[in-house]
Amino acid sequence: MKCCSAIQKIVLMASDSKPQRLRQWASFQSSAAKKTRTMTTQSSLKDAFSSYADDLNHLNDKREKVVKASRDITANSKKVIFQVHRISKSNKEEVLEKAHKDLAAVVDQYVARLVKELRGSDFWKLRRAYSPGIQEYVEAATLCRFCKSGTLLNLEEMNASLSSLSDPSHKPLQINILDYILGLADLTGELMRLAIGRISDGELEYAQKICTFVREIHRELTLLVPRMDEPYDMKTKMETMLQSVMKIENACFGVHVRKSEYNPLLGSGDPSYPLMGVAGGIDL
Template identity: 70%
Template sequence: MFYSTAFHRISLMATKPHRLQQSTVAGTSALQSSVKRSRTITTESSMKDAFGKYAEYLNSLNEKRERVVKASRDITINSKKVIFQVHRIGKHNKEEVLEKAEKDLAAVTDQYMSRLVKELQGTDFWKLRRAYSPGVQEYVEAATFCKFCKTGTLLNLDEMNATLLPLSDPSFEPLQINVLDYLLGLADLTGELMRLAIGRIPEGELDFAEKICRFVRDIYRMLTLLVPDMDDSSDMKTKMDTMLQSVMKIENACFSAHVRGSEYIPLLGSSDQSSFLLGVPDIEP
C-alpha cells in the first residue's frame, strides 16, 4: 500500500512537468506562427509599396521621355533650317545670310533648347541621353557651322555649354552637352562643309573652298587621334568613315579646279584669266 501510494505520487510529479512542457511548446509554436504571419504580412505590404513606387517612377520616366523626344525632334527640325540658311551664303550676301542664321539659331536656343533644359534639370539626364542625343547633335552641327562661316574658327564645347547655363535654374544641376554628342555633331559638320565647299568652287571662291578643306582635314586628324581612346561607339566609327569620304571629295574638287585653271592660256595683253579668246592678241584701234 505504501509503495503504491508513493509510486502514484512520483508518477504525478513526473507527468506534471511533461504536461507543462507540452503546453509551453504549444504556446511557443503559436507565438512563432503569429510572429511569422505578421512578418510575412509586413514584408508583403512593404514589397507592394516598393513595387508601387517603382511603377510610378517608370510611368513618370516614360512620360518624360516622350516629352524629351518631342523637344529633341523640334530642335532637329529647326537646327536644319539654320543649316539651310547658312548654305545660301555667297560672295555678296555673306553678312546678310549669317545675320539671319544667327537669329534663327538664337531662336532655337531660346525656344527649343530651353524646353529641353527645363525638362531635364534636376534629373539624371544621362538616363535619357538616347532620347535627346539626335537633337543635340544637330544643334551642335548648326552652331559650329555658323561660327566657322563667320569667323573661320571652331566653336568649342565649353563655349556651347556656356550658352546653356542661363537657361537653367541655378538651384538644379544644369544640362551640359557631353563630349560624345559634341564630337558626333562635329563629324556631321564636315559633311555640310563639304557641300558648302563644292558649291562655292563654281562661284569662283576657290580660296574659300581650300580653307574649308584644311579645316575639315584638321577635324578629321584630331578625331582620328581621339576615337581609338573612346569607348566603343558604332555611331562614331560610321561617321569617321563618312568624314574621310567628305575630306576626299573636297580635296578632289579643289584639285580638279586647280587643274582646270592651269589649262587655260591667258589672253595676250590682257589680265583676264577666264576669257574664251585664248591666244588672240588685243586689237589695237
Template identity: 65%
Template sequence: MFCLRGCSRLVCSSSLMATKPHRLHQIVAGATLQGASKKPRTLMVDSAMQDGFSKYAEYLNELNDKRERIVKASRDVTINSKKVIFQVHRISRGNKEEVLANAENDLANVTKQYMSKLVKELQGTDFWKLRRAYTFGVQEYVEAATLCNFCKTGTLLNLSEINASLLPLSDPSIEPLQINVLDYILGIADLTGELMRLAIGRISDGEVEYAKKICSFVRDIYRELTLLVPIMEDNADMKKKMETMLQSVVKIENACYSVHVRGSEYIPLLGTNDPDFSLFGAADFEP
C-alpha cells in the first residue's frame, strides 16, 4: 500500500511537471497574440491646436533670442557706465570742470550707443518680463548718471529726469522703455558707495568741506531709504545693499570726524608755495 501510494504521488508530480511548461507556453503565446492585436494609442490633435503649439514655440524662440541680445546690450551698458564712473574719480582741485565735461560726454555716448539698443529691443513690449536680463546694466547706468549730476549740481537726479532723457531714443508711436522704481533705487544704493570713495579722495586732497557735503548727502539718502525699503515688495536685493550703504555712511562720517577733531595736526605738503609756511608752526630759525 505504501509503495502504491508513493508511486501514485510520483506519477501525479511528474504529470504536473510535464503539463506546467505547456500551460506557461500557452499563456505567453496567448498574451503575445492579444498584445499584437492591440493598436497603438495616438493623440488626436486638431489643426487649430497644432497651430497654437507652433505659434507658442515660435514665441518662445523669439523671446530667447531677444533675451540674449538684451543681455549683451546690458553688459555693454555696464562696462561703459563703469568707465564714466572711473572718469569722475579723476577729479581734483585743478581739473574738476575738465573731468566732468569728459564724463558727461562719455555718458552721452553710453546713452546713444548702448542704452539705445536696450530701448530698441524693449520698447513696445512687456519689458518687465525680461527685467532680470537688463536690470544690472540699468542700475549701473543710473549710478553713473546720478554721480555725474551730483558732482555738477550737488543734487540728486530723479527718476523722471532719467526717463525723460531716454524718450528721444524711442519711437513716438510705440510705448517707450521706462526705468522702474526698483532699478532706480538699486542704482542709488550703489551711488552711495561711489560717493564714499569720492569723499575719501577729496579729504586726501584737502577739500574737507566738499567731503562734509557728500557726507550729509549720503546720510539723507540712507535715512530716506530706511523708511522706504521695509514696505517694498521685492526688497531682497535692497536689504543687502542697505547694509553696504550703512558701512559707506560710517566710513565717510569717521573720515570727516577725524579731520574735524585732528585738524590742527594736519600738515600741508612740503611743496607749498606759501612763503609764511613753517613746518613747526613758528618762523624759520635763522642762525
C-alpha cells in the first residue's frame, strides 16, 4: 500500500509537472517568437531608415549641383541682357547677333548641364533650386526676341527649343508657366531701361513701341495673376511692373511736351531767322 501510494504520488507529481513543463515550453516559444519578430522589425526599420538617409543624401547632393547650374545660367543670362543694352541705331544688327550667339551658348552649356543634373528625377521636387536661373533665362530670351522682331517669345516656342537637350528615354525639362510669368515680369524692367536709353538717343518711336508692349504685358498679367495658385511671388513684381510702365509713359510724355515747347534760338545760319518773335532779327 505504501508502495502504491508512493507510486501514485510520483505519477501525480509527474502529471502535475508535465503541464508546467508544457507551459514553460510554450512560454519560451512565445518569447522567442516575439524576440524574433522584434529583431526582424528592428532590422527592417534600420534598413528602411538607411535607405531613406541614402536617398536624402543623394537628393541633397543633386540639389547642390542643380543650384550651381542655376547660378551659372543666371550669371550668363545677365551677360546677354547687358549685351542687348548696348544696342543703338548704328550697331543694332551687330549687337543682336552677338546676343543671340551668347544666348545659344547659355542653352548649349549651362541649361544642358541643368537638364543633365535633373535627369531621372522629379522636376517639381527641385524646382525651387533652379527656378531663379530659368527666370533669368526667360528674361534674356524674351528680350532678344523683342529687340529682333518686336514680338513676344511664347512658352511653347521656348520649351520646343529645349526639348533637344533631353535624352529621349527621360522626361524632357519643360519650363513651367509660373517661372515663365515671373521671367516676363522681370522683362518689363529691362524694357523700361531700354526705352529710357532709346529716348536719350532720340529714338522716340522705338520707345513708344516698347511702352505699348510693356503696357500690354502688364494688362494681360493683371488679368491672369488672380487666377494663379501661387500668386505670392507676383505681388511685388506686379507693383514693380506698374512702376516700369509709368516711367516709360512719363518719359515719352515728357519728350512730347518738351518737343512741342521747343523753340530753337541758336544755330540758324539765316540772318533773317526770327528771334524771340521779332521778324528780321535784331539790328546791331
